[in-house]
Amino acid sequence: MKSLKVGLIGLGFIGVAHIDAIRRIGGVELSAVSDVNFDQAKQRAGQFGVEKCYEDFNDLINDPEIDAIHNCTPNHLHLEVNQKIIRAGKHVFSEKPLGLDADESAQMMATLSEYPEIVAGINFCYRMTPLVQDMKHRIKNGEIGDIYLVHGSYLQDWLLYDTDYNWRVVKEFAGPSRCVADIGSHWIDTAQTVLGSRICEVCADVVTVLPTRKKPVMEVETYAIVEDMEYEDVAVTTEDYAGVLVKFENGVTGLFHCSQVCAGRKCHLNLEVNGSKASYYWNQETSDRMWKGNRDINNELVIRNPHFMAQQVHDYTYMPAGHPEGWNDAMRNTVFAFYQFIKQGKKLHSHKPDFATFEEGHYIARVIEAILLSGKERRWVRLDEIK
Ligand SMILES: NC(=O)c1ccc[n+]([C@@H]2O[C@H](COP(=O)([O-])OP(=O)(O)OC[C@H]3O[C@@H](n4cnc5c(N)ncnc54)[C@H](O)[C@@H]3O)[C@@H](O)[C@H]2O)c1
Known part of the structure; x- marks a missing residue:
C-alpha cells in the first residue's frame, strides 16, 4: 500500500x-x-x-x-x-x-x-498505554465486578516557583484553564476510557496558588531551567490547582485533583478504580505495573506481559515482559492507531x-468549562449546562 x-x-x-x-x-x-x-x-x-x-x-x-x-x-x-x-x-x-x-x-x-x-x-x-488498555478490557469483562469508585490525580512541580514561566501561564496563549486543561484533561480522558463512561457532573475547588509570577524578559522553552534571568511581575489568573468531585453517566462517583506546584511530583498521573470484587491502581510513572487489590486473597502486582494481556491490546504492546514500555510507547500506540484507522478506510461516523x-476532545473541553464554572460559583455543575 x-x-x-x-x-x-x-x-x-x-x-x-x-x-x-x-x-x-x-x-x-x-x-x-x-x-x-x-x-x-x-x-x-x-x-x-x-x-x-x-x-x-x-x-x-x-x-x-x-x-x-x-x-x-x-x-x-x-x-x-x-x-x-x-x-x-x-x-x-x-x-x-x-x-x-x-x-x-x-x-x-x-x-x-x-x-x-x-x-x-x-x-x-495516556489511554494508549498497554496497561490502561488492559485495565479497560478487564473492567469491561467484569473482572472487578460492579464499579463503585474512581479516583486519582495528576501532579507536577514545574511551575512551583514564581519565577517558573512559559506560554502556558498566559491566558491568551493557553486558554482560561491552565492546570485542568493541560494535565487534568489527561486524567479525565484516562478515567473515561477505562470506565467506558463520561463525566456528567462536577463540583470543583479551583485555586491560583501564585497570583503573581515573574516573567523572564527573554523567551524560555518548556521545562527549561535558566540562571541569572531578569524578570518583570505579571498577574496570573489561571489555576495552579483544582480538586474535583465527579459523577459519571453510568452512575460511578469519584474525584481527582491536579496541580503544577507539588514539589517533587513530575508527571504523577495515577488512577484507582474500586469495584465490588477488586480494585486496580495504575501510575504512569511506573506504567509497566498495575496493582490489583483483593479482599480475600493477597493483593497482586500485574507486570505488563503480552502473554497475559487482553487480545485487543496486542497491537499496543510489543516488547517481551521485562523491557519497560512507557510514555513514548503510548505516543507510538496513539499515532499507530490513528494511521491504522485511516489505512483501513474507517470513518468516525461508522467506527x-x-x-x-475531536468529539471526545470537545466533550472534555466542556468538562473543563464546567469545572471552571463550578469553582467560580462554588456549586455542582451538570454538563448539560455547558453548550
Ligand atoms: N499530549 C501530551 O502529552 C502533551 C505533552 C506536551 C504538550 N502537549 C500539547 O502540545 C502543544 C505544544 O506544547 P509544547 O510543550 O510542545 O510547546 P512548545 O512551546 O515546546 O512548542 C511549540 C512549538 O510551536 C511553535 N510555533 C509557535 N507558533 C507557531 C506558528 N505560528 N507556526 C508554526 N509553529 C509555531 C513554536 O516555535 C514551538 O516550536 C500544546 O497544545 C500542549 O498542550 C501535549
Whole structure:
C-alpha cells in the first residue's frame, strides 16, 4: 500500500515526540515540517531527514502531496490551524486541549461535520498505554465486578516557583484553564476510557496558588531551567490547582485533583478504580505495573506481559515482559492507531477508534468549562449546562 505523506506543525517539546512516533510505526512518511522558529525547523528537518521545511504553516497545509497533518502548536493556534487543515480536506491529528475553550472546540466540530471523510484525532496519549488498555478490557469483562469508585490525580512541580514561566501561564496563549486543561484533561480522558463512561457532573475547588509570577524578559522553552534571568511581575489568573468531585453517566462517583506546584511530583498521573470484587491502581510513572487489590486473597502486582494481556491490546504492546514500555510507547500506540484507522478506510461516523477523537476532545473541553464554572460559583455543575 502507498505510504501516507504526513506534515507536522510546531517542532517544540511534543512535536519532536510526534516525529519519533511517526518514524516508529512504518507505512507513514514524514514529508514536511513547519515552525515559526525557522532556524529550529530547518535544524530538526535536517536531523530527522525531512524533505520539506516551511516557515509559514499555510504553505504546509496547502502542499498537495500531504495527506495528514499533526498540529503541535501552542493552544491559541489550535483553532486556526485545525480549521485550515480540515478545510484543506486533510486528516488532522491535533494536540490537546482541542482549543482555548469549548466555544473554539465547538467551532471545530461544526467545520468537521461538513467533512465526514476526514479522520480527526487528538493526542490524549495516556489511554494508549498497554496497561490502561488492559485495565479497560478487564473492567469491561467484569473482572472487578460492579464499579463503585474512581479516583486519582495528576501532579507536577514545574511551575512551583514564581519565577517558573512559559506560554502556558498566559491566558491568551493557553486558554482560561491552565492546570485542568493541560494535565487534568489527561486524567479525565484516562478515567473515561477505562470506565467506558463520561463525566456528567462536577463540583470543583479551583485555586491560583501564585497570583503573581515573574516573567523572564527573554523567551524560555518548556521545562527549561535558566540562571541569572531578569524578570518583570505579571498577574496570573489561571489555576495552579483544582480538586474535583465527579459523577459519571453510568452512575460511578469519584474525584481527582491536579496541580503544577507539588514539589517533587513530575508527571504523577495515577488512577484507582474500586469495584465490588477488586480494585486496580495504575501510575504512569511506573506504567509497566498495575496493582490489583483483593479482599480475600493477597493483593497482586500485574507486570505488563503480552502473554497475559487482553487480545485487543496486542497491537499496543510489543516488547517481551521485562523491557519497560512507557510514555513514548503510548505516543507510538496513539499515532499507530490513528494511521491504522485511516489505512483501513474507517470513518468516525461508522467506527469507534481506540485513539481519542475531536468529539471526545470537545466533550472534555466542556468538562473543563464546567469545572471552571463550578469553582467560580462554588456549586455542582451538570454538563448539560455547558453548550
Ligand atoms: N499530549 C501530551 O502529552 C502533551 C505533552 C506536551 C504538550 N502537549 C500539547 O502540545 C502543544 C505544544 O506544547 P509544547 O510543550 O510542545 O510547546 P512548545 O512551546 O515546546 O512548542 C511549540 C512549538 O510551536 C511553535 N510555533 C509557535 N507558533 C507557531 C506558528 N505560528 N507556526 C508554526 N509553529 C509555531 C513554536 O516555535 C514551538 O516550536 C500544546 O497544545 C500542549 O498542550 C501535549
